[in-house]
Amino acid sequence: MSPNLLQLRLASILALGSILNTQGVVARGRGGSGIGKGIGDAIGTLDLPPIYTAVFALVIVIIIFTLSQFLRAIGRLRTPKLPPDTPPLPYQVGKLFPAFLLLYTLVFMVYNILYAVFVAYVWGDSGGFLPEGYSAGMSFVAQLSNVILLAALLAIIAYRERIQFNPAQSAFDLKSFLDGWLLSTVLILGIAADALEGIDSQNMAIAYQAFLFVASVDMIASAAMVYIRSQKSGVEDRIIRNMMFVVSPFIFFGALFRIIDVGITYNNRDPLFDYSALELAAVIITGVVSITVVEIALRMGAPPKPAKVKEGGSKRGFFGSRKV
Known part of the structure; x- marks a missing residue:
């Protein structure tokens, strides 16, 4: 396993550990000091049920992680400055990918803020009420974030394929057009599910998830096809390799969970089934998938970092292996 892949998997494990440990931090907040105490006191005043206390705390952690990634995504809009004599091809990601990535982190962060407010008002002792249509609007923001993330990943795959194999390709690409049509269909189905009521809404929600x-x-198949093509051509593309072996498993896991989630939600007939546990699982899985995928995406095409200055020596240039 390469050092970069190992670092990314360790980062995802640490992110999961941070999220899972949040409830313990909040529980210890009243006996500690500083940020932990402040968060614990703030959540304690909401008087949430225990499981929704965990949900609320997890969402706050996700917001903090996503805010950090949003700020870093702003920097990715600028053209990276490469050290002299460094070939630019391994670092080129196009214009759509960083723009979509920035938009995704913003929309996903807004969704989690809306969801935190929803949990506080619906399950807490706030004494207030949410405006009509709040839940539908929150669902739309979540659906929009899902579509934007896939658009960003499809954009980087299409761009890397073009510059590696078809640099003279025309601006119009049938595959990209069909991908855009598919994502538009997904978003339209999501909007329909939010606008309708009763069984019609459920049917549209199932169609949206499907x-x-x-x-x-x-997206996974697109990454696989470009990776296989690069292998046959003897082209080493770190970005496509990481899309294939690191990003794709997380995307598949998240998509599979959503299918299972909607199946349980709309087909369960057990009146004693605890939906709050399913909601907690959804928050954890969605958070881990988003944080990990965005963290990997932020490293794609990032310029190499300068070597540290050794005592009694001088800089030895840049580590070319830092790119992802």
């Missing part, structure tokens, strides 16, 4: 799963598989 098409979102298809779009996720389409």
Whole structure:
């Protein structure tokens, strides 16, 4: 396993550990000091049930992680400055990918803020009420974030394929057009599910999740095809390799969970089933998938970092292996 892949997997494990440990931090907040105490006191005043206390705390952690990634994504909009004599091809990601990545982190962060407010008002002792249509609006923001993330990943795959194998390709690309049509269909189905009520809303929600799963598989298949093509051509593309072996498993896992989630939600007949546990699992899985995928994406095409200055020596240039 390469050092970069090992670092990324360790980062995902640490992110999961941080999220899972949040409830313990909040529980210890009243006996500690500083940020832990402040968060614990703030959540304690909401008087949430224990499981929704954990949900609320997890969402706050996700917001903090995503805010950090949003700020870093802003920097990715600038053209990276490469050290002299460094070939630019391994670092080129196009214009759509960083723009979509920035937009995704913003929309996903807004969704989690809306969801935190929803949990506080619905399950807490706030004494207030949410405006009509709040839940539908929150669902739309979540659906939009799912579509934007897949759009960003499909954009980087299409761009890397073009500059590696078809640099003279025209601006119009049928595959990209069909991908855009598929993602538009997913978003339209999500909007319809939010606008309708009763059984019609459920049917549209199932259709939305089904098409979102298809779009996720389409992204994975696109990465696989470009990777296989690069292997046959003897082209080493670190970005496509990481899309294939690091990003794709997380995307598939997230898509599979959403299918299972909607199946349980709309087909369960057990009146004693604890939906709050399913909601907690959804927050954890969604958070880990988003944080990990965005962290990997932020490293794609990033310029190499300068070597540390050794005592009694001088800089030895740049580590070319830092790119992802």
